[in-house]
Amino acid sequence: MPGSHPMPHSMLTYHIITFGCQMNVADSDWIARSLQDMGAAPAPAAEAQVILVNTCSVREKPEHKLRTALGRIQQETGGRKDVLVAVTGCVAQQLKETIFSYSPQVRLVAGTDTVAGIPGNIAWLLAHPDRHLCTAGFSEDMEERPAPRAGHNGPVAMVNIMQGCDNFCTYCIVPFTRGRQKSRKAQAILAECEAYLNAGAREITLLGQNVNAYGKDKTGDGTSFAQLLRMVAGLDPALRLRYVTPHPKDMTHEDVAAFADIPNLCPRLHLPMQAGADRVLKRMNRRYDSAGFVQLVDTLRQARPDLALSTDLIVGFPGETEDDFVQTMEMVQRCNFMSSFSFCYSDRPGTRASTYLDKIKPDVQLDRLQRLQALQEDLSTQWLTAREGQQTEVLIEGQSPRQQESADEVSWQGRDPYGALVHVPLTDPNPVGRTVPVRIIHAFKHSLQGACLQ
Ligand code: SAH
Ligand code: SF4
Ligand code: F3S
DSSP states (O other): OOOOOOOSOTTOEEEEEEOSSHHHHHHHHHHHHHHHHTTOEEOOGGGOSEEEEEEOOSSSOHHHHHHHHHHHHHHHTTTOTTOEEEEEEHHHHHHGGGGGGGOTTEEEEEOTTOGGGHHHHHHHHHHOTTOOEEEOOOOSSOOOOOOOSSOOOSSEEEEEOEEOOOOOOTTOOHHHHTOSOEEOOHHHHHHHHHHHHHTTOOEEEEEOTTGGGTTOSTTOOSOOHHHHHHHHHTTOTTOEEEEEOOOGGGOOHHHHHHHHHOTTBOSEEEOOOBOSOHHHHHHTTOOOOHHHHHHHHHHHHHHOTTOEEEEEEEESOTTOOHHHHHHHHHHHHHHTOSEEEEEEOOOOTTOSGGGOSOOOOHHHHHHHHHHHHHHHHHHHHHHHHHTTTOEEEEEEEEEOSOOOSSOSSEEEEEEOTTOOEEEEEESOSOOTTOEEEEEEEEEOSSSEEEEEOO
16 A cells, blocks of 8 residues: 655656635645655646646536546647656545546546545655556545645645535535545644644644534544633634634624634634525525525624624525525625625536436526626625725735835735735835734725735
8 A cells, every 4th residue: 555655856856736616725725735745846837747637527628627627738848758647636525437538648637535545645656657557546534644844934824624414405516526424623723723823824724525523423532612712712802713614504693703702713704595495505505594594694783793693505406486585685785795605506517406317507607606796796796895994903914016106115915814815015025924004095896905004
């Protein structure tokens, strides 16, 4: 069995292409740092010896996207046989060995529960140029990954707390690609958070497909999600804490109270609503209704009046009538989301909804999507404009692409506690990781302009 092997090349280079959610982003980040520990350096695809494609299958044409990515890699590398391509993530989990037939350069297919083995398996494959490897089984526990030595020096960190999902929303492929829900032990999570804090992180996002069901499975250690939040928040009073994604049906009183009682829990919540009509919610198997969702939103805002909410929405779910859709629009207005991701429903293989017969025509779906997105644009603009004149704190993450030509100060960017992107000119030549007091002076379409108050 392939294990940990030293890298056979002295100047090994890698390139990672990432699709999908924040869990994929976090996985890619861990793989990158592990490869760096083994002496590898990042490089453009054309020059890399190892190329990873971390895939997502949640919406339309994931296989097509993978084939396109692999085709481009062949082109950019001149189809060189010594380039090792690895396909990871949800499409890898789904299609397994089939992916070897997509491109002769693919020699590793690694599923969502075998990420920890990827660096070792890459080293083994480099030493065995005639071999292929597919690792796509599900494991019982949430795998612990060795902490990479290559330090994470960025101010924002993401920490997996659970993986998989047992909800089986009828449209969703995630329960099939990430498997059953499994929770990581609280001590392991705390240790990783502490390591990030020691390495300079100032903000931590706890990640999972259904984070607030944390602990409610075989591998849970008795710690509830609300308890975990308190433990992580307690590591450092200056730490900013966020989490994604919760399920409305699993929001407990304690989870709501956390927004009132934990000062460093950011006043921002991404709370997927999916649809506004009860009939549609029921057919989606969401297990809440519109009245329950509104009540949850109201109690959250009682706990934290300035809470900024964002959401995910699906339009054109099978059987969705114009009236059902209008109810989604009304709910979006009622909940006053600061932003939302909205998608046309698409069939995913193996899901219950894919067998429903009353599919909505693509032109009707698109028309609804455009109307919904126009409404959201208005709400987002109102939310951003209302911020003008307000004072806030911005955790600086890097240089802003919005540089003012004439100014002698460099413009930087970061996020405020609501997760809004703020551009701010600073005299400090090295402000990354600093939290600066800022006054919002202008709202752009999707971000804010701030002026430093120091
Ligand atoms: N675990 C999270 C995220 C799931 S995937 C949650 O429960 O919300 C992210 C989003 O993709 C979903 O919230 C949903 O809005 C969208 N999505 C999932 N399957 C889809 C499908 N078949 N068609 C269109 N959108 C889909
Ligand atoms: Fe998919 Fe529903 Fe699970 Fe979210 S809660 S990952 S939408 S099945
Ligand atoms: Fe995509 Fe898998 Fe995440 S399907 S959204 S990468 S869990």
